[in-house]
């Protein structure tokens with residue numbers, strides 16, 4: 052997935068006339084009340100801007116102040132200010148269950164003390180955090196079940212992957228894998244390998260909502276993996292081929 056920041060000015064994101072007021076209020080809050088009030092302001096913004104899947108302002112603030120990039124149609128705890136750490140990229144169409152938390156940095160296991168006083172600029176003696184965070188990418192159309200925890204051992208959750216409720220994910224998760232448990236292990240893949248390949252090649256999640264809606268009948272029923280002939284994917288693969296050969 053691209054690490055280029057999402058452009059929130061496309062038609063799939065919405066803005067409300069009241070949003071600048073909420074944003075001004077948000078910008079004015081500082082100090083210890085910020086998280087509590089930001090949570091309330093984000094809630095209003097989500098409501099006024101077409102819900103969590105579409106709000107442009109919440110996404111802009113998350114990107115600016117929390118370094119969390121959330122793609123279109125994605126929703127859930129990734130939209131809560133401060134719930135996800137900096138340098139997390141959430142793809143498009145991602146479902147994040149309640150209580151999901153992700154971590155992309157450990158306390159320094161090899162330092163004399165692991166306390167943030169000795170590595171967090173806003174807590175103690177250092178001007179710059181000496182330990183870089185890695186970027187965690189959460190793939191398009193993945194689903195993270197309730198209370199899943201992703202530890203810094205994981206750098207990528209694959210496209211279409213499922214993280215079972217309560218899982219503790221310590222390693223990367225493959226595209227279209229279902230994992231669960233502590234530590235999370237592969238339960239199975241959602242689709243056979245040839246189907247996964249076509250899905251990935253299609254990049255269907257990049258198609259506009261108008262294109263996708265034409266295939267709504269196909270989107271709402273199980274995929275027939277024996278007779279693999281999904282119209283949206285045929286369309287998406289055709290579009291991809293046209294782009295790559297132009």
Ligand SMILES: CC(C)(COP(=O)(O)OP(=O)(O)OC[C@H]1O[C@@H](n2cnc3c(N)ncnc32)[C@H](O)[C@@H]1OP(=O)(O)O)[C@@H](O)C(=O)NCCC(=O)NCCS
Nearest residue numbers: 148149195196197213214215216217218229230231232238
């Ligand atoms: C992971 C999940 C999608 C699997 O669904 P499924 O394919 O129908 O799974 P099954 O119930 O048939 O279980 C298959 C196996 O996985 C195991 N399993 C299922 N969910 C698991 C979980 N969360 N953690 C660990 N193991 C799990 C089952 O015990 C079973 O193991 P077995 O084959 O050894 O008996 C589902 O169990 C789950 O956790 N969903 C998340 C629900 C949720 O959080 N919703 C709220 C957020 S929107």
